[in-house]
Amino acid sequence: MNLRDLQYLVALAEHRHFGHAAxxxxxxxxxxxxxxxxxxxxLGVPLVERTPRKVLLTEVGRDIAIRARDVLNEIEQIRGVARRTLDPESGTVRLGIFPTLGPYLLPHALPLVRAAFPKLELLLVEEKTETVLRLLREGKLDAGILALPLHEDSLHSEFLFEEPFLLAVAAEHPLAQKQGQLKLADLSNQNLxxxxxxxxxxxxxxxxxxxxGAGEHSGFRATSLETLRQMVAANVGITLLPVTAVKPPVAPLENLxxxxxxxxxPSRHVAMVWRKSSAMDTFLKHLAAIFRQLPADLLNPHSAATPLAAAAASVKTRKPARR
Incomplete structure (x- = not known):
């Protein structure tokens, strides 16, 4: 038995097809x-059930494939230790991040990372939280940037920042006139x-x-924050938006x-997480410290809020002319 055989078995377990695994x-x-x-x-046991249309692993095959994946992950950890001993800031980091943060955070954070670690290759994977967690468990990611809380005992977390939410409404919505005076209680009986x-x-x-005591707007669920912004601007409804999602380079929308x-x-807490067993622990703590060096104004909701005078002027221009 050698490592290559284990790689073949793990690939077959993932792809369930000999050709794709090959x-x-x-x-x-x-x-x-x-x-x-x-x-x-x-091994003296069947690992694979070969059928005309697809490949299925036997029960013992699935168990061995899981253990084989763990072995391969440990081997990669050993290689990573060796690489980082020679040059702690070189090599590759596979970083997962969720889609309602990645496009808005990374334009501000990546220049900081490049300046701090010019030889680092940062491979980014944008996926929903559950997928990032699965890829972390499987060793396909080195770290993830996720929102807390996470109920994963195998992961170490480093708090990065707290991100406030803003309420997004159309100009003609009554809550548009509550700039700076909006309370959470004002959302009571609203549908978001x-x-x-x-x-x-x-x-x-x-x-x-x-x-x-608010509810969800029935009959509509957006696939992205940009869709939410467009729907609010069209006066379909209101929503909560994280502050990074409305800061430059994101372009403002008329009537939003x-x-x-x-x-x-209201806010969300964001952290960088990685496996407690990771050989990259020390370096990942340094990387997390870089992500904490974000521009102070990026997380300031006041600078993103629409001035009350602008909201009033927008409503005035939309009033129909009297005949």
Whole structure:
């Protein structure tokens, strides 16, 4: 048994197809099939059920594939230790981030990372939270930037920042006139536009809704924050937006008014997380420290809020002329 055989088995477990697994391993299909058969002969148990249409692993095959993945992850950790001993700031970091933060945070954070670690190759994967967590567990990511809380005992977390929310409304909405005076209680009996299932921002917004007695706008669930912004600007409904999602380089939308909460606003807590067993622990703590060096104004809701005078002027221009 060698590491290559384990790689073939893990690839087969992931792709459930000899041809696709062979392509992933950069070998021919007969080569991969032969090595899997040799591994079965060596272990003395069948690992694969071969059917005309697809490949299924036996129960023992699935168990061995899980353990094989762990072995390969540990081998990669060993290689990472060696690389970083020679040059702690070189090499590759595979970083996952969720889609309601990635496009808005990274334009501000990546220049800081490049300046601090010019030789670092940062590979970014944008996925929903559950997918990022799965990829972390499988060793396919080195770290993730996610919203807390996370209930994963195997992960270490480094708090990065707290991000406030703003209320987004159309100019003609009554709440547009509450700039700086908006209280959470004002959302009572309102129905908010929300993202589809799987987005952590949806869960965060629902938590606010439940807290104040608000509800969800029925019949619509957005796939992205940009869709939410467009729907609010069209006066379909109102929503909560994280402050980074409305700061430059994001372009403002006409008729989209951002209302700052009075006192402590609703918010989300963001952290960098990685496996407690990671050989990159020390370096990832340095990387997390870089992400904390974001421009102070980026997380300031006041500078993103629409001035009350602008909201009033916008409503005035939209009033129909008297005849």
């Amino acid at each position: 392509d992933a391993c950069f070998v021919s299909q007969p080569t991969l099939s032969t090595q899997i058969k040799k591994l079965e002969d060596e 536009l929300l993202l589809e299932d799987g987005h952590c921002l949806r869960d965060q917004a629902l938590e606010v809704c439940h807290m104040v 008014h951002l209302i700052e909460f009075k006192g402590r606003p």
